[in-house]
Each structure stands twice: as structure tokens, then as C-alpha cells.
Amino acid sequence: MKNILASFPDQQSLLELFPETETLAVNAHIHTPYSFSAFRDIRQAFEMAQKENIAVLGINDFFMTDGYDSFYQEALNYGIFPLFNIEFISLLKKEQKDGIRINDPNNPGRCYFSGKGLDFPYSLTDPLHTKLEKVVAESQDQVRAMIDKANKWFARIDTNIRLSYDDIRRNYAKELVRERHVAKAIRMAVFDQSSSETDRIAWFIKIFDGKAPKSELNDIPGLENEIRGNLLKAGGKAFVEEDDNAFMSLEEVIEIITHAGGIPCYPVLLDDRNGNYTEYEKDPEFLRQELRKYQIGCIELIPGRNDATHLEKFVNFFHDKGFVILLGTEHNAPDMIPITCDTRGRKPLSPEMQRISYEGSCVVAAHQYLKSKGLKGFLNDQSMPGTAERDSFVKLGNTVIHHFVKSFKRDQ
Numbered sequence: 001m002k003n004i005l006a007s008f009p010d011q012q013s014l015l016e017l018f019p020e021t022e023t024l025a026v027n028a029h030i031h032t033p034y035s036f037s038a039f040r041d042i043r044q045a046f047e048m049a050q051k052e053n054i055a056v057l058g059i060n061d062f063f064m065t066d067g068y069d070s071f072y073q074e075a076l077n078y079g080i081f082p083l084f085n086i087e088f089i090s091l092l093k094k095e096q097k098d099g100i101r102i103n104d105p106n107n108p109g110r111c112y113f114s115g116k117g118l119d120f121p122y123s124l125t126d127p128l129h130t131k132l133e134k135v136v137a138e139s140q141d142q143v144r145a146m147i148d149k150a151n152k153w154f155a156r157i158d159t160n161i162r163l164s165y166d167d168i169r170r171n172y173a174k175e176l177v178r179e180r181h182v183a184k185a186i187r188m189a190v191f192d193q194s195s196s197e198t199d200r201i202a203w204f205i206k207i208f209d210g211k212a213p214k215s216e217l218n219d220i221p222g223l224e225n226e227i228r229g230n231l232l233k234a235g236g237k238a239f240v241e242e243d244d245n246a247f248m249s250l251e252e253v254i255e256i257i258t259h260a261g262g263i264p265c266y267p268v269l270l271d272d273r274n275g276n277y278t279e280y281e282k283d284p285e286f287l288r289q290e291l292r293k294y295q296i297g298c299i300e301l302i303p304g305r306n307d308a309t310h311l312e313k314f315v316n317f318f319h320d321k322g323f324v325i326l327l328g329t330e331h332n333a334p335d336m337i338p339i340t341c342d343t344r345g346r347k348p349l350s351p352e353m354q355r356i357s358y359e360g361s362c363v364v365a366a367h368q369y370l371k372s373k374g375l376k377g378f379l380n381d382q383s384m385p386g387t388a389e390r391d392s393f394v395k396l397g398n399t400v401i402h403h404f405v406k407s408f409k410r411d412q
Helices: 013-017 042-051 068-078 092-095 126-154 163-174 179-193 197-207 222-230 250-259 286-292 308-320 353-370 387-408
Strands: 023-030 054-059 080-083 086-091 111-117 263-268 297-303 323-326
Touching: 013 387, 023 323, 023 353, 042 054, 042 068, 054 068, 054 353, 068 080, 068 387, 080 353, 080 387, 086 250, 111 250, 111 297, 126 163, 126 179, 126 222, 126 250, 163 179, 179 197, 179 222, 197 222, 222 308, 263 323, 263 353, 286 308, 297 308, 297 353, 297 387, 308 323, 308 353, 323 353, 353 387
Parallel strands: 023 054, 054 080, 263 297, 297 323
Antiparallel strands: 086 111, 111 263
């Protein structure tokens, strides 16, 4: 599949077409059914984006780029600019040993990490391709072991529920089977046993080893999270600890991202509901210095889980330091939330946060445009670009996005 950006006019012509930067609505981070998603398919994400006037949408599946072709086709169909991203889980062993939490609130040393603006069409040569395939295979081995333990528990408590990796993959996943798929399969199996609310609660009490579910039966996300917490997480009857050797180092993850044409991007967890931060993120200057050690000049946030005041203070700090900043919603859970980015409690983003978010997407769009033409993208050989370079990419990316939207946008 060819990338339409390669046929776009040259940079100067684009800049003359759209000389002014106009902020458009962006969601730079959604998961699709190729990892786990609230969306039934990729088209639904674009349908929602169109209704909510989102102009830029970024796919961000775990380990996978299998959804890229469909994502690209729907982007053309709806006239919504596509960002080609990916997400990994790495391990910082020193921080793990020292008990320092990075951006996983429960697992010291565990680090989620994204790549932004990968080449499309995507390609990754050996030995990096083989290394990534090995990580994916090991993740699926862990899921298979989890399913096996769940089945042993179901047999022990005398239920007729039996899970199958192949069935779960066929019915609920596209490629990767993840813990959330297993939880969904268990919930569906319980619901299939009986239509009686009383009977279903009794089933869950049995599966939860005597604990009654706290969620209402019509609260699907709540129930599936309880299944994960009571059965699949640490302490649960079907918990399977992940092997540290199954995780790549952050250096290895960054190497894969850059070789696939992408921009390394650190996902920030930021504050929880009690205003707490992880040890790695509690001091913005410390975090900035740590990221610069890895030549990382791009961060992203899922603002729906953050307080607006905390978000703005943090984003402004990193924006002033020259960082590229992206915002998204994930949709990596069963509950269907709006695709428009907002802050905790469904409070809308301020105009300034919308602008910074759009500018970040412009940088990635310009990067994708240049790479499609065989030119150098946003990354330098020796160091991350500074503020002036970022701002020039914002101008170029703005023209690329507007030209794409104008060329392909269809009426609702």
C-alpha cells in the first residue's frame, strides 16, 4: 500500500497554501482491536472522530502495526489525518531493583513507551524484527499459562467454564490476546450460564473465591476489571507472573522505534486521584534530565486521568523546554468514552492545551510527510531537535494536515 503523503506538493508549495496555523482537534493515542480496545473495529473509531470533529487520529497498539493498513484506508475515507504509532512495555532493571515506579503505578521499573510517526508502509528488518517477534511470542505464552490456570481453578470449584486461547483470539481479539480479552471471555462465559441476576452473582462469588462482585451486572467495564483484580492479577488464582527476561530494555525499544522510522515518546502517567505521582515523575526537572539521557524529546499524556491544574503546569513546563507533546484517550478498556480529549471529570481541555496538543501532532505529521518522500524527519543524529526546529515542523505539519483534510474530508 502506497503512502499518499509521498504525492503531496513540496514543502514551499504547501506552506503557501496554508500559511496560518489553525488549531484542529486531535487524539494522538487510541488502541484498536489489534491489541485491546473499546471499539468494535477501526471504522467505529473514525465514525466517532468524525462526529466529534477530530481532525487527527493516532493508532497506538501494543507491539503491533497490523492495524495500519485498515487505519490508513479509513483515514482516507473520512478525511482524518492518521498518525502511525506503536506502544511497548520495557523494563528498567536498576529502577526495578531500587523500587522506583516509572509510569506503571504498581510495578517498579516497568516502563510503557511509545513510538510516534513510524514509516508507512511499515517495515522492520532483522535482527530487530526477530527480537520483537520473540517478545510478542513470550507475551502470548504468559496468556496461555494464565488461561490454563483459570481452567484449573474453574474445574476445582466445579464449574463447566473452560477457556480456549484459540477461541478467545477468534472471538474477541484480532492478533494479540491480552489479559483484558481473557477477562471479557470469563464475563461472557458467566453470562452464558444463566440470564438470572441472582445466578450470575452466585457464579462470580464462586469464581472470586467467596467475594461478591462490587459492580452492578450491567457495569461491563467494572465487572471485567473485578475479574482481572480478583482472578488474573497478583494474588489471584489464575495469576501468572511475567518473566523479566520477556521485557526489552528501554534502549532496545528505542532502537526498534527509530529503525522503524518513528520518534521515541515517553507516556506520562502524572497524578492519580489523590494527587500522587510515581517516584520517576514527581519532579519535572528530574524527569526531563532522565529523558534527555535517552535523547527523548517527546512526551504524551492521557489527560482524562489527570487533574486539569496538574496537567497544565506539567505540560507548560515541558513545552517551554522544547518538548513535543501529544494527548490522547487510549480507549484501552471496555468502557466507551468520548474520543475527544478532556481532563479528569470530563472537564474540557483549555485552549492552550488544545493548541499544544495540535502542535505536537503537527510535528509528527511533518515527520511522516518528509519520511514518505525519502527525506530526513524530525530526529537529529546526535541530539533531539530544539524549540526552533520544533516550531518549524509545526508550521510544515499544519500545512500537511490541512491539505490532507481538505483533500479527503467527506460530509457527515
